[in-house]
Amino acid sequence: MNVQTSAPSKLTVSWNWDRVRNRIITPTFSHLVMLSVLVLLLFPMFYAFLIATQTPSQYYEFPPRFIPGSSFLENVRIAWERINLGRLVFNTSVVAISVAIGKIVLSVTAAFAFVYFDFKGKAVFFVTILITHMLPLPVRIVPTFELIDQLEWINTFRGLTIPFFASATGVLLFRQLYRTIPPSLADAARIDGAGPLQFLWSVVIPLSKTNMAALFLIEFIYMWNQYLWPLIIANAERTRVVQIGLKQLVDTDAAVDWHIVMAGALIATLPPLLLLIIMQRSLIEGMSLYEEK
Amino acid sequence: MQTRFPEKTLPYLLLAPSIIIVLIFFVVPSVQSLYLSFYRVSALGNKKIFIGLENFTRLLTDPSYLNSIITSFEFAIFVVFVGLAASMAVAVVANQRLRGFGVYRTLLIWPYALSPAIAGLIWAQMMDPSIGLASHLLEILFGIRFNYQTNGQQALLFISVAAAWKMLGYNIIFFLAGLQSLPTELLEAAAIDGAGAWRRFWKITFPLLSPTTFFLFIMNTLYAFFQVFGLVHITTEGGPGRATDLMVYKLYRDGFEGLNTGYASAQSIVLLIMVAALTILQFRYAGSRVHYQ
Numbered sequence: 215m216n217v218q219t220s221a222p223s224k225l226t227v228s229w230n231w232d233r234v235r236n237r238i239i240t241p242t243f244s245h246l247v248m249l250s251v252l253v254l255l256l257f258p259m260f261y262a263f264l265i266a267t268q269t270p271s272q273y274y275e276f277p278p279r280f281i282p283g284s285s286f287l288e289n290v291r292i293a294w295e296r297i298n299l300g301r302l303v304f305n306t307s308v309v310a311i312s313v314a315i316g317k318i319v320l321s322v323t324a325a326f327a328f329v330y331f332d333f334k335g336k337a338v339f340f341v342t343i344l345i346t347h348m349l350p351l352p353v354r355i356v357p358t359f360e361l362i363d364q365l366e367w368i369n370t371f372r373g374l375t376i377p378f379f380a381s382a383t384g385v386l387l388f389r390q391l392y393r394t395i396p397p398s399l400a401d402a403a404r405i406d407g408a409g410p411l412q413f414l415w416s417v418v419i420p421l422s423k424t425n426m427a428a429l430f431l432i433e434f435i436y437m438w439n440q441y442l443w444p445l446i447i448a449n450a451e452r453t454r455v456v457q458i459g460l461k462q463l464v465d466t467d468a469a470v471d472w473h474i475v476m477a478g479a480l481i482a483t484l485p486p487l488l489l490l491i492i493m494q495r496s497l498i499e500g501m502s503l504y505e506e507k
Numbered sequence: 508m509q510t511r512f513p514e515k516t517l518p519y520l521l522l523a524p525s526i527i528i529v530l531i532f533f534v535v536p537s538v539q540s541l542y543l544s545f546y547r548v549s550a551l552g553n554k555k556i557f558i559g560l561e562n563f564t565r566l567l568t569d570p571s572y573l574n575s576i577i578t579s580f581e582f583a584i585f586v587v588f589v590g591l592a593a594s595m596a597v598a599v600v601a602n603q604r605l606r607g608f609g610v611y612r613t614l615l616i617w618p619y620a621l622s623p624a625i626a627g628l629i630w631a632q633m634m635d636p637s638i639g640l641a642s643h644l645l646e647i648l649f650g651i652r653f654n655y656q657t658n659g660q661q662a663l664l665f666i667s668v669a670a671a672w673k674m675l676g677y678n679i680i681f682f683l684a685g686l687q688s689l690p691t692e693l694l695e696a697a698a699i700d701g702a703g704a705w706r707r708f709w710k711i712t713f714p715l716l717s718p719t720t721f722f723l724f725i726m727n728t729l730y731a732f733f734q735v736f737g738l739v740h741i742t743t744e745g746g747p748g749r750a751t752d753l754m755v756y757k758l759y760r761d762g763f764e765g766l767n768t769g770y771a772s773a774q775s776i777v778l779l780i781m782v783a784a785l786t787i788l789q790f791r792y793a794g795s796r797v798h799y800q
Contacts, residue, residue: 244601248611251597255676256614259621261640262629278640320528323521331518332511339522342529348786349533350733352755353779356768357539358532377532380525393509400510410512439622441737442755446763457624461741464628472632479625487620494613 266290266476273473289477296474297463299481302456307485308371309444309455310437313378314430321384321429322422326414328385329392330400346382351443362447369450378437384429391425392418427496435486456482537779543772550766562773572774574749575757578663582753583731585667590674590727591720598682599708608683615676623673624737630669631655631742655743659750662743666751669742670735678723685719686712725789732781754778 261280265273268283293299327333328340351358358377367373395418403413444455460482463475490497544562546555566572601611618626633641636654645651655665689712697707713720736755739745745752745760752760754774762771 241606245607247597248601251601251679252611252614255672256617258629258633258672259617262632265632274638276643320525324525327518327521329509330512331514333515333518339526342534343525346529346533348782349537349779350729350782352733352736352758353775353782354533354536354540355758355775356543356762356772357536359763360539361531361536376528380528380533385525395509397510400512404510404512410514410517413512435620439624439737441622441624441740442759445740446759457622457737457741460624460628464631464741469637470635472635472638475628476632479628483621483625487617490616490620491613494616497616 262476263480265473266480268473270471270473285473286477289473290481292471293463293474293478293481297459297478298451299456299459299478301451302454302459303481303485305371305453306438306455306457306482309374309440310434310485312371312375313437314433316375316379317381317384317433318426318429320379321381322388322419322426323414324385325388325392326410326418328389330410330413343380343385344382346380355442355446359446367447369448369453371453373447374444374453374455377443381429381433383432387425387429388422391422395421424496427493431489431493431497434489438486540772540775540779543769544776546769548768555769558769562770563776565770566773566777571749571752572757575752575754578750578752579732579754581663582667582670582735582751583728585664586671586674586731587724587727589667590671590678591723593671594675594678594723595682595716595720598679598686599712602683602686612680612683615679618673618676621673622737623670623735624741626669626673627666627738627742630665630672634665657747659746659748662747662750666735666738666743670731670738674727674730678727681719681723682716685716689715721789721792725785728785729782732778 264280264282266289267286269285272279272283272285324343328336362368362373362377365373367376399417400413403417408416439457440455441457444453445458448454449458460475460478463478464470545557545559547558547561548555621629630641633639634653634655636642636652636656639653642653645653653661655662693711693715694707697711702710732753733755735753736759739751739753739756740759743751745756754777758771758774758778761767761774765771
């Protein structure tokens with residue numbers, strides 16, 4: 215009896231609470247939360263951009279003026295000259311583009327082999343490729359460095375790129391996709407007398423375009439932002455990447471020229487950021503694929 | 508089941524590039540790391556003495572290594588738990604069928620394009636003890652003198668905030684996507700049965716969201732332990748004192764500045780054990796609890 219009498223009152227209490235909650239958490243409230251989160255989240259980037267446009271006397275002012283200053287091009291020019299930014303951006307682009315393409319080619323062919331053929335040792339090969347997930351650079355850094363040294367690949371683009379060509383993420387991504395291609399397509403190709411490579415080129419690759427774009431974007435950003443590997447094997451003028459160049463910009467005996475550093479950081483961020491903005495859709499699709507896996 | 512092509516050697520040719528790169532740059536160097544961890548190697552690399560487990564016993568008694576383990580875990584706990592809790596809270600509050608959700612998502616993903624090093628520079632500029640906006644505000648509003656260049660605890664907090672900040676948008680996007688795929692019937696039924704919002708969150712939303720949470724937990728943990736070298740190298744260089752000497756940074760110092768390759772390799776093996784533990788956790792957990800659909 216007791217239970218029965220107390221239950222309804224409990225119910226009313228929580229219904230009231232719900233009504234309160236529903237009155238507070240309206241779409242307007244959610245929009246307000248999202249807007250303030252956005253402002254908080256993007257403020258550091260926005261403020262860094264402001265500093266990049268200001269002269270020291272402008273950013274020393276307090277309270278700060280949240281408007282762009284007058285010195286943007288001048289700051290970029292100084293940063294450009296101090297660390298040879300053009301060269302750095304060129305080097306980093308070469309590295310990021312070749313690794314992204316290399317990873318796509320190698321993972322498309324590997325995934326095609328796994329899905330469309332039966333062969334001995336398939337499981338072992340598959341595990342071998344997956345194992346790269348368990349072996350991040352710090353786990354094998356000393357011997358890998360020594361190997362690059364023996365190959366005489368120190369300060370070369372080969373050393374910066376080739377060790378990154380294998381991609382477990384890519385193989386999983388394309389393998390997942392190829393399993394969903396209707397078998398009738400491959401049957402039709404065989405009846406028409408098309409070989410597997412022809413089928414790969416004219417049917418499978420065109421179907422892979424969205425995933426290729428997603429993988430390109432993810433791997434381009436990943437390589438553009440590499441730091442440890444380029445620092446230990448390619449820290450010469452000819453092969454230096456932009457992240458390491460920025461370190462030179464902050465390494466001064468005097469106080470750091472933040473307006474110059476932020477101008478350099480802005481240039482160093484533009485290529486991946488612009489690519490991200492342009493290719494947004496494929497990233498979202500790629501991410502959801504990644505999560506489903 | 509896909510149609511199989513009958514070729515016998517072609518699949519090996521398609522796989523060869525990936526497998527060769529994985530073997531040469533991943534598997535063999537990892538085994539060599541293990542091998543080197545049992546040796547003391549002279550700085551020039553020309554003499555090797557087998558010393559058994561001495562590198563490992565030295566690690567466990569070396570106060571500076573124990574310090575870097577503790578520092579790394581404090582850092583990772585902040586990045587993973589504070590980062591995930593904050594992004595989950597935002598996602599839950601904002602989880603409405605919001606108009607213009609696509610716009611939020613577009614802007615939230617921006618920091619994903621930044622490298623950890625540049626995230627570090629942006630926060631270093633805002634936290635600069637003499638001219639930084641954030642350190643200025645901390646002093647005016649709370650009377651806190653924030654100086655990451657001299658105060659160890661504040662330095663650790665500073666790199667933790669910078670690292671967690673970079674991941675926030677990414678986490679929020681995944682949480683929102685996860686929340687929007689939850690079955691609404693369960694939540695409605697629970698509301699009718701009189702469960703309050705707080706209770707519904709812990710009893711229904713939180714467990715149902717666990718696949719997303721677990722995925723993000725793994726991604727953020729790997730990030731906190733393996734991808735933040737640049738952030739430390741470009742800002743604090745492990746200091747002041749050894750307050751931000753994360754495990755990967757210490758490994759770099761011992762292996763590439765101190766040229767103590769045997770000792771550094773032993774540290775690589777410690778990291779390998781940690782990744783292996785995470786991987787096992789991933790397989791176990793993925794197999795048992797996280798799949799609800």
